Amino acid sequence: MTQAIERLTNLSTTPAFNRLQCKECGAEYEPVAKHVCEECFGPLEVKYDYDVIRNTVTRETIEAGPNSIWRYRQFLPVSSNDPIDVGTGMTPLVEAKRLARRLGLKKLFIKNDAVNMPTLSFKDRVVSVALTRARELGFSTVSCASTGNLANSTAAIAAHAGLDCCVFIPADLEAGKVLGTLIYNPTLMAVKGNYDQVNRLCSEVANTHGWGFVNINLRPYYSEGSKTLGYEVAEQLGWQLPDHIVAPLASGSLFTKIYKGFNEFVDCGLVEAKNVRFSGAQAEGCSPISQAFKEDRDFIKPVKPNTIAKSIAIGNPADGVYALEIAKKTNGNIEDVTDAEIIEGMKLLAETEGIFTETAGGTTIAVLKKLVEAGKIDPDETTVAYITGNGLKTQEAVRPTWVNR
Ligand SMILES: *Cc1c(COP(=O)(O)O)cnc(C)c1O
Numbered sequence: 246m247t248q249a250i251e252r253l254t255n256l257s258t259t260p261a262f263n264r265l266q267c268k269e270c271g272a273e274y275e276p277v278a279k280h281v282c283e284e285c286f287g288p289l290e291v292k293y294d295y296d297v298i299r300n301t302v303t304r305e306t307i308e309a310g311p312n313s314i315w316r317y318r319q320f321l322p323v324s325s326n327d328p329i330d331v332g333t334g335m336t337p338l339v340e341a342k343r344l345a346r347r348l349g350l351k352k353l354f355i356k357n358d359a360v361n362m363p364t365l366s367f368k369d370r371v372v373s374v375a376l377t378r379a380r381e382l383g384f385s386t387v388s389c390a391s392t393g394n395l396a397n398s399t400a401a402i403a404a405h406a407g408l409d410c411c412v413f414i415p416a417d418l419e420a421g422k423v424l425g426t427l428i429y430n431p432t433l434m435a436v437k438g439n440y441d442q443v444n445r446l447c448s449e450v451a452n453t454h455g456w457g458f459v460n461i462n463l464r465p466y467y468s469e470g471s472k473t474l475g476y477e478v479a480e481q482l483g484w485q486l487p488d489h490i491v492a493p494l495a496s497g498s499l500f501t502k503i504y505k506g507f508n509e510f511v512d513c514g515l516v517e518a519k520n521v522r523f524s525g526a527q528a529e530g531c532s533p534i535s536q537a538f539k540e541d542r543d544f545i546k547p548v549k550p551n552t553i554a555k556s557i558a559i560g561n562p563a564d565g566v567y568a569l570e571i572a573k574k575t576n577g578n579i580e581d582v583t584d585a586e587i588i589e590g591m592k593l594l595a596e597t598e599g600i601f602t603e604t605a606g607g608t609t610i611a612v613l614k615k616l617v618e619a620g621k622i623d624p625d626e627t628t629v630a631y632i633t634g635n636g637l638k639t640q641e642a643v644r645p646t647w648v649n650r
């Protein structure tokens with residue numbers, strides 16, 4: 246990758262955050278726009294000095310912070326005292342009593358990112374962090390390869406921050422996802438092909454144009470934003486960890502970062518240690534991680550996606566093996582469900598809890614139900630299901646035939 250893209254000149258860091266590190270070989274790098282290790286091609290991750298964080302962050306300092314993801318700023322890879330704060334995060338953690346009763350659970354919570362700000366999906370978290378870092382590194386144009394929600398977030402938050410924006414999506418996305426991007430007036434590239442093909446195209450563009458791609462060359466920063474889904478649940482449960490979580494898997498990043506977030510809170514003395522079980526949800530029509538789990542493989546065989554759950558339809562998941570490892574070592578599961586079960590899951594959550602989620606959330610609820618029925622979630626476990634997107638964006642999935650199109 247070229248020096249121009251890495252923006253070596255503008256290297257703002259903090260005492261707690263000043264390096265990237267390869268997840269595979271441990272090689273360290275300056276915190277620039279770089280996501281692949283030069284030694285072994287492994288993925289790079291942000292490295293922190295937890296002694297610094299432990300000495301400055303307490304439950305009280307967090308509680309005194311803003312009502313957004315930026316209350317956890319010391320755990321995020323930015324140096325700015327003025328991050329891009331569009332009110333992202335601190336979404337409701339709702340005790341789902343009626344759904345719990347229906348499923349036969351005793352203590353079930355929904356982490357409701359269907360109402361995350363500003364674009365109604367958890368992607369606002371990762372984009373708020375990535376664009377704050379992009380601005381620090383001196384980028385004026387930001388971009389992404391998206392399954393839909395990421396395009397919405399990148400376009401909206403770039404508009405707020407005054408950054409130029411060019412987003413790439415598969416051409417067959419839901420109308421709500423396309424409109425929810427276009428309204429912010431970015432350059433929108435609709436590519437004939439699936440997400441994995443769009444992503445490959447974008448990797449080439451990132452190498453030649455010097456743009457900040459939130460989920461490619463800025464991926465180490467972007468992915469850290471998902472940790473806030475772990476921090477918030479711990480804080481909202483009264484500074485404790487749940488027994489079991491169920492979350493959707495696309496690239497697997499979100500899943501692995503909830504895990505990292507919980508562990509950082511334990512390491513920094515903010516919550517007591519606990520073996521939280523991590524279970525992952527996929528759509529049968531795009532289930533490479535679930536298939537690997539069921540066949541007890543430690544590698545992923547890429548698939549060609551074919552499901553209504555387009556926001557999580559990644560056939561070649563970048564963090565798939567790490568998600569697999571976490572599910573196995575925490576004694577969790579990875580399961581997949583059919584499109585019909587996904588629609589049932591959307592309806593079940595709406596009817597029991599008054600939450601209208603998109604197909605990804607339907608996948609999570611359907612997998613939750615399947616795991617309970619299979620005895621793989623104990624009724625006594627405090628369980629949190631992560632709802633990551635809003636149903637108004639994927640109306641096609643549940644629209645009755647008598648509604649005008
Ligand atoms: C992107 C996305 C996910 C999961 O993303 P990862 O790539 O696994 O981090 C889950 N739900 C929704 C609604 C999404 O848009």
Ligand SMILES: [Zn+2]
Nearest residue numbers: 267270282285
């Ligand atoms: Zn390496």
